[in-house]
Amino acid sequence: MTTWIKGGEVLQLTPQCHLEKQDILVEDGSIAAVGEVPAQTKADQTMDARGKLIMPGLVNCHTHSYMTLFRNYADDLSFQQWLFEKIMPVEDRLGGEDAYWGNMLASIEMIRTGTTTFSDMHMFKHQCVQSCADTGLRAVLARGLACGQEDAEGGKRRLDEAFEEMEEAKKGGALVSFMLGPHAIYTCHKGYLQELEALAREKQLRFHIHVSETKHEVDSCKEEHGVSPVQYLAGLGIFDRPTVAAHCVWVDEEDIDILREKNVNVVTNPVSNMKLGNGFAPFTKMHKAGINLCIGTDGAASNNSLNLFREMSTLSYIHKGVDLEAQSTPADLMLRCATLNGAKALGLADKIGSLEAGKRADLLLIDLDRPQFQPQNDLVTGLIYAANGSEVDTVLVDGRVLMEKGELKTIDEEQVYFEMEKRRQKYLV
Amino acid sequence: MTTWIKGGEVLQLTPQCHLEKQDILVEDGSIAAVGEVPAQTKADQTMDARGKLIMPGLVNCHTHSYMTLFRNYADDLSFQQWLFEKIMPVEDRLGGEDAYWGNMLASIEMIRTGTTTFSDMHMFKHQCVQSCADTGLRAVLARGLACGQEDAEGGKRRLDEAFEEMEEAKKGGALVSFMLGPHAIYTCHKGYLQELEALAREKQLRFHIHVSETKHEVDSCKEEHGVSPVQYLAGLGIFDRPTVAAHCVWVDEEDIDILREKNVNVVTNPVSNMKLGNGFAPFTKMHKAGINLCIGTDGAASNNSLNLFREMSTLSYIHKGVDLEAQSTPADLMLRCATLNGAKALGLADKIGSLEAGKRADLLLIDLDRPQFQPQNDLVTGLIYAANGSEVDTVLVDGRVLMEKGELKTIDEEQVYFEMEKRRQKYLV
Secondary structure (H helix, E strand, C coil), X not given: CEEEEEEEEEEECCCCCEXXXXXXXXXXXXXXXXXXXXXXXXXXXXXECCCEEEEECEEEEEECHHHHHHCCCCCCCCHHHHHHHHHHHHHCCCCHHHHHHHHHHHHHHHHHCCEEEEXXXXXXXXXXXXXXXXXXXXXXXXXXXXXXXXXXXXXXXXXXXXXXXXXXXXXXXXXXXXXEEECCCCCECHHHHHHHHHHHHHHCCEEEEEECCCHHHHXXXXXXXXXXXXXXHHHCCHHHCCEEEEECCCXXXXXXXXXXXXXXXXXXXXXXXXXXXXXXCXXXXXXXXXXCEEECCCCHHHCCCCCHHHHHHHHHHHHHHHHCCCCCCCHHHHHHHHHHHHHHHCCCCCCCCCCCCCCECCEEEEECCCHHHCCCCCHHHHHHHCCCCCCEEEEEECCEEEEECCEECCCCHHHHHHHHHHHHHHHCC | CEEEEEEEEEEECCCCCEEEEEEEEEECCEEEEEECCCCCCCCCEEEECCCEEEEECEXXXXXXXXXXXXXXXXXXXXXXXXXXXXXXHHHCCCCHHHHHHHHHHHHHHHHHCCEEEEEEEECCCCHHHHHHHHHCCEEEEEEEECECCCCHHHHHHHHHHHHHHHHHHXXXXXEEEEEEEECCCCCECHHHHHHHHHHHHHHCCEEEEEECCCHHHHHHHHHHHCCCHHHHHHHCCHHHXXXXXXXXXXXXXXXXXXXXXXXXXXXECHHHHHHCCCCCCCHHHHHHHCCCEEECCCCHHHCCCCCHHHHHHHHHHXXXXXXXXXXXXXXXXXXXXXXXXXXXXXXXXCCCCCCCXXXXXXXXXXXXXXXXXXXXXXXXXXXXXXXXCCCEEEEEECCEEEEECCEECCCCHHHHHHHHHHHHHHHCC
């Protein structure tokens, strides 16, 4: 199966983000050519990309997709009220079917706003694998692992489920890979983290973990262990495995040195961190230190949107504001964080993150016929400073068309809305 | 002419923002009834608002609409480079026709993202009145007034043009009113400001002025006049007239006391202030002091979008982040700032800003059939934390339909894009 995408303005990331008028030939899910495609080429289908910008699909490096149930449900509340009064009591009652439909709703919003790969931390069994098989999205999954001192059985069960999910996925059909997902230092006791570290080493798995999201987490860690969460995790050898560390809001210079030295991939979640009153991560300092930075939306319970265009622009603005420096967090860096850096963080840089021959065809067609792109000055900076995510017109993942001209090809939206509304009535009213 | 809008969820602002299933009857441009409309009512047209949220049109209290020419043109540059190397040299060459098409492009984006009234500071003659006559948008216009010590002639010319514009508008056809627009303390010498103060008093006009946007402005003012810009303007009597003060980023507690005492309306422009590296206004402090706060996008040269939905959500997030407090800048306050507070600031609170019988019919229908509103938990907070502005479906201003189901009724978009692209080629390439 070959698809010839003709006449678009292709976003290339090197040496810095710029556009080139190029054709793209997709063959069996992978990019066969970018640039000139010989006129005599026979393609099974052609796609007219004139007046469109073509860019790599976006990579959301930290979310909890099942949480769309809680979208617009618990806003303007303190972190304590939000988590302990509103989210956790309901979350405990959710089953696998609920998670599946939550994933499906998340998938609708992600596809519509240009995310083609997401890194998910969840609490269920095979539902996220199933939703990926159904939607065609690419994902890196991590069953959230927690184990308090008195909960050896729960800890073991969660870990068993994580490996069951990996086995289940081998049946195929879903574009998924896996990480080990210790939730955080305050939900996993030391012995459990040590066990996970040994397992990850043995099975060559990566880690996905929340790190230094709140001041409270850091203060408690220092009190209990005498060191910061970053130092504590480094001491346990966690960072000797490739790691995706979500948040890293309350990290100091010493922490930043460690994150850099250990090549930890940091996922910043600007909207969630502000919305829950946790503040601003030291993004510019981490960037200057040379850390691989990528972007996540976090779950819909604390964002409330999974729209990475909104996240990229917000990320840029806030650090220009914090740094009092208009040249901070430029558009080029934002696009890199949301594409190639994300791919690197997830161990997928050989497959996705840029539009190059040999990579898988995960790409977006952006409709330029919108006021926010007029007049057509710099369309690259326009993607960050003027777009709102609604300009995504067509989405391919692994060469498969998931959305064409705004129409979803793999999901029945009405059914998903119906199933989610039913669950809202059941759990939240 | 009567329009019966049936079956929508109407956003009411008191006692706090909430939804009520209500019909709205529009008669000759004004809201005749909200709530139950007698079944025997005969309307010239009905509008099916089932599955839609109906809200007051948004009020953009500070923009420079002609500046859309510069959208995505000068990004990630220092304030100095941005203004003196990129914007000003071109701006000086623009004529009235250029301003007209810039206004028209701004109008497309404003209508599409739910702005029905904008407060504009511009540099031209009758072009903004003309564009309002053509588009049907409501506006409050202020010819930007500047006068250096050696430029008495220029100062007089600009002032003459301001009054000419007011005369011209009397011919009718445009929903416009006027303010006096001294640009800023650093572009108007003291004598000129005094002259404007006397004129405003005599002619009962309001002021629209930039205040304490940059640290440099405040430092220079203190050096030259020994006081802050707020104190300086208060001393000149400017604030004894109703005033819309744009930015107010670098204001201290003493300034805030004065702004409150003088009932100055403060327009915050969060995105522009971050994008140019000017930082965060002390929004929460000003709110607690009781100042009437409203929202502006500033011009497209420094934003780069005129989308107030994006502005409202950003405003909320950043102050939760700055305050380290999830309960800061709640959704309710954001909606109020962008509607009723804006109407008050512009002297239009008797006409617009809320959906009440007797007010003019400036309203939006929001399409709820989008993933960002699913499941339908709190749709009021959803407007701030999940919407991106693309959900605006239908727009009425003064009872006239400017957009219906995404289709603009008063503007030929293709023509506007063509005219703007021509000007980009002429001035910016």
